[in-house]
Amino acid sequence: LGASLTNMSPGTRTRFRGQTMGFIYQQFNLLPALSAAENVAIPLLIQGTRKKEAISRGRLMLERVGLGDRTEFLPRNLSGGQQQRVAIARALANRPSLLLADEPTAALDGQRGRQVMELFRKVAHEQGAGVLVVTHDHRALDVFDRSLEMEDGLLVGARVHS
Secondary structure (H helix, E strand, C coil): CCCCHHHCCHHHHHHHHHHHEEEECCCCCCCCCCCHHHHHHHHHHHCCCCHHHHHHHHHHHHHHCCCHHHCCCCHHHCCHHHHHHHHHHHHHCCCCCEEEEECCCCCCCHHHHHHHHHHHHHHHHHHCCEEEEECCCHHHHHHCCEEEEEECCEEEEEEECC
16 A cells, blocks of 8 residues: 555554454454444444444445344354354445455355455455455455465466456
8 A cells, every 4th residue: 555564653553554454354353242333333433433423334334245134233143154244344344445355255155255255346446445365265266356376375376357
């Protein structure tokens, strides 16, 4: 994003990441005492967004991942795939310039996985965001503009998709 992280103070680096990046972890990292909408709102609240606006944005993002009817559910009342989609909504809530996703479809069925990948493509094209997805899901390859294939830590292939 044109900034040198190494020259930033730790606090500035943390703020920069929070304002510009979205992270989807392989483990969902949802807070068990918070509703789905509250979990999605967390990055917005940390950045100083008013609570009402953050929760409203959280609900909107949950709609985008097909969970509009689950906004008030606690994580324990959601399936693994639903929890994964809450984590995806949380990563997209701050409209990141860079989205980093580690196995974002691992807990999703084929149809939902495809929908999530299409959402990532839409975010990239509409928001101009960079999207980096690490996955073993080969079904995702044709969704993205480019793909790199790695094996045992080595680059073994690169493709540009039309």
